[in-house]
Amino acid sequence: MGELRLMKGNEVIAIAAIRCGGDAYFGYPITPQSEVMETLMAERPWEDTGMVVLQAESEIASINMVYGAAGCGKRVMTSSSSPGISLMAEGISYMAGSELPCVIVNVQRGGPGLGTIQPSQADYNQATKGGGHGDYSLLVLAPASVQEMHDFVVLGFELAFKYRNPVMILADGVIGQLMEKVKLIDQRPRWTNEQIAEISGSWITVGKSKNRKKHVITSLEMDSSIMEGNNLRLQEKYNRMKAEEVRFEAIECDDAEYILVAFGSAARICQKTVQIARKKGVKVGLIRPITLFPFPEKIISEYATKVKGFLSVEFNAGQMVNDIRLAVNGKTRVEYFGRMGGIIPPPDEVEVALHQKLIKG
Amino acid sequence: MTEEIIIAGFGGQGVLSMGKILAYSGVMQDQEVAWFPSYGPEMRGGTANVTVILSDERISSPILNEYDTAIILNQQSMTKFESRVKVGGTLIYDPNGIVKHPSRKDINILRVEGSKLAIEMGNPLTFNMIVLGAFLKAKPVIKLENVKKGLEKSLPERHHKLIPLNLAAIDKGQENLEVVQTV
Structure with a gap:
């Protein structure tokens, strides 16, 4: 139980997808996350668990294959990096509209456009505010370690099915390329058709039997009064996520006079900034949002x-x-420090920014 | 104990795999480890460096500005990383190809003729293990038995016949570490 391995974040995404009983992965290679599919191909899970791994002809094809598999109640995943996620945006909106569960991994690189292959967090707004069209939300998890890359695949599938909603793992090139110790779950079996019928039998399209009503998976509704109802149902679901799924970590906040807020790799860097600043007697803490949607606004x-x-x-x-400012609602100062285009600042640079922007400023 | 290390040189010198073996060895010793690479798009010839952190505690940032130890294997890396060794820290380098030797007075400076010794051993691929041996002599943060276990774990089975050669290279590095300056 709990095999210990040293792995890259990207590799562990693949292993976790197999081990948690994933049914399918559809994707298209892009730096800095190509190791996800490379690892899946090397592991050959189709020989062992029967999991399908397919390199599609494009990201657009991948996300639509995900749509199809999810419509059958299967546990299905795709991964890409920023420009590829933009290509998937239409499909993601359709999946949210059709209430289909899946896990989408974005190992972010610098943008806009083709940008750079170096790490970035510039897709925060895309992930948390839509990206595709329409009033929808993804449940967004932000891993800050290789262990969390593993754990959030497992958790992501649970949440995707709990809410019948796409879950996005918003990683970045740092966590994707970083190698750390990771404790792997033991291989879990894929769901049988009977289990799928039990879990999702009320909506999946797996062939209509004589006695039941026909299941239709669609985001289309021409009658506006029904469409508004669909929207209200989605909003009610997002509110339920806000009530039940907020996750965060607060480090050394109890006596803090200043608080850094950072997610993913930025949070790792800020942890060290906290150590450096505290050695100099500055009382600083760190809040690390783990769910970016729902955002930990209460804390x-x-x-x-x-x-x-x-x-x-x-x-970015x-x-x-902006989400912090909404949560703070004018009660105290909120400043920003960041780098763009694939530049990752070391902890000392963040400490200097803390002084310049907040303490002296 | 936390040891923050940068290993820097050319792609193809075995920089990343040296870091990987070090990280695996740390795992064998029940330590927390982080391995974070930085390299250009080239497979060989470009600059490559890797940060390795070994610690008894949860590791914070894998991105660092200053290091306890810098292992420097070419001139570009010397230019870039000499200034980024912590005061009182350690710089280990292979003088082969170095035109501007380190000049700081507030750090330990050690050297190992890795390239030369690798040729003497009859296999240039032993270079990175010779340097690793020298590092472990200077900073015995990992027990040699755990390095052996790390090698077994990080090398694919078909390469396990090379383990004795790698261990001999580590010994070679340990025996040939030269102290230039201590603080």
């Missing part, structure tokens, strides 16, 4: 009355900072 709002300010540290032009 931030609670600390807003206790601290002198928040610094949002993110590898300042995206999450």
Whole structure:
């Protein structure tokens, strides 16, 4: 139980997908996450668990294959990096609209456009505010370690089926390329057809039997009064996620005068910044949102009355900072520090920014 | 104990795999480890470096500005990383191809003729293990028995016949570490 391995974040995504009983992976290679499919191909799970691994002709094809498999109640995953996720945006919106469960991994690189192959967090808004069209939300998990890359695949499938909603794992090139110790779950069996019928029998399209009503999976509804109802149902579901699924980690916040807020690799860097600053006597803490949607607004709002300010540290032009400002609602200062285009600042640079932007500023 | 290491050189010198073996050895010793590579798009010839962190505690940032130890294997890396060794830290380098030798007075400086010794051993591929041996002599953060286990774990089975040669190379490095300066 609990095999210990040293693996890259990208590799462990693949292993976790197999071990948690995944039925299928459809994808198209792109740096910096190509090791996901490479590892799946090397592991040959189709010989062992029967899991399908297929390189599609494009990202658009991949996400539509995911749509099809999810419609049969299967546990299905895809992964890509920023430009590839943009190509998938239409399919993701359709899956959210049709309420189909799946896990989508985005190992972010710098943008916009083809951008760079170096790490970035510039897809925060795309992941948490849509990206595709329409009023929809993904449940977004932000891993900050190789262990979490593993754990969030397992958790992602659970949540995807709990809410019948696509789950996005929003990683970045740092966590994808980083190698750390990871404890793997033991191989779990794939669901049998009977289990699938039990879990998702009320909606899946696996062939209509004589006695039951026909199942239709679609996001299309021409009658606006029904379509508004569909939207209200989705919103109710997103509110349930907000009530039940918020996850975060608070590090050294109890006596903090200043709090850094960072997710994913930025949170790892900020952990060291906290250590450096505390050695110099600056009382600083770190809040690490683990779910980016639902965003941990309550804890931030609670600390807003206790601290002198928040610094949002993110590898983009300042995206999450807006969610922090909404949570803080003017009660204290909220500043932003970040780098773009694939530049990852070391902890000392963040510490300097903390002084310049918040303490002295 | 936390040891933050940068290994830097050319792609193809075995920089990344040296880091990997070190990381595996750390796992064998029940330590927390992180291995984070940085390299250009080239397979060989470009610069390659890898950060390896070994620690008894949860590891925070894999991206660092300063290191306890820098293992430097070409001139570009010397230029880039000499200034980034912590005061009182350690710089180990192979003088082969180095035109501007390290000049800091506040760090330990050691050297190992890795390239030369590898040729003497009759196999240039032993280079990175010779350097690893020298590092472990300078900083015995990992027991040699765990390095052996790390090698077994990180090398595919078909390469296990090369383990004795690798261990001999590590010994070679241990025997040939030269102290230039200590602080």
